[in-house]
Amino acid sequence: MKAVIQRVSRGSVAVDGSTVGEIGPGVVVLLGIRRGDGTGEAGYLAEKTARLRIFEDAAGKMNRSLLDTGGSALVISQFTLYGDARQGNRPGFTGAAPPAEAEPLYDVFVRRLRDLLGGERVATGVFRASMEVTIVNDGPVTIIVEREPEQREAP
Numbered sequence: 001m002k003a004v005i006q007r008v009s010r011g012s013v014a015v016d017g018s019t020v021g022e023i024g025p026g027v028v029v030l031l032g033i034r035r036g037d038g039t040g041e042a043g044y045l046a047e048k049t050a051r052l053r054i055f056e057d058a059a060g061k062m063n064r065s066l067l068d069t070g071g072s073a074l075v076i077s078q079f080t081l082y083g084d085a086r087q088g089n090r091p092g093f094t095g096a097a098p099p100a101e102a103e104p105l106y107d108v109f110v111r112r113l114r115d116l117l118g119g120e121r122v123a124t125g126v127f128r129a130s131m132e133v134t135i136v137n138d139g140p141v142t143i144i145v146e147r148e149p150e151q152r153e154a155p
Contacts, residue, residue: 001041007141021123026071032081036149046112
């Protein structure tokens with residue numbers, strides 16, 4: 001599972017011309033889910049997102065998290081994060097989890113982030129919809145956090 005986390009002054013997402021989610025200061029999270037990911041990866045990335053210290057403290061150092069600042073998160077599903085363009089010019093997406101596998105894990109990520117931050121501080125797009133995302137990157141600060149699927153014992 002992969003999260004591209006952008007510190008923003010504001011962000012929003014629209015579907016069919018209607019805004020479905022928007023935030024003020026905080027982060028926009030583009031979340032990619034790969035085949036084999038599980039709830040462990042989703043929980044880990046939600047925790048990391050809430051605790052990632054990418055906001056400045058009084059001394060101007062990136063030393064504060066969403067938990068510290070009261071900032072919000074806008075979470076957007078982004079299967080194209082697992083696009084593979086190593087061969088040819090058209091990316092392949094076989095590494096991305098199919099929708100039936102990815103959507104429940106997206107939901108786990110969002111629920112865990114809401115548990116940590118409070119439901120009113122987490123907005124989302126619409127899974128599988130064509131979305132128009134507005135991101136006003138602050139800094140700019142963009143961090144990529146990735147977690148490999150947990151190793152499972154063979155039966």
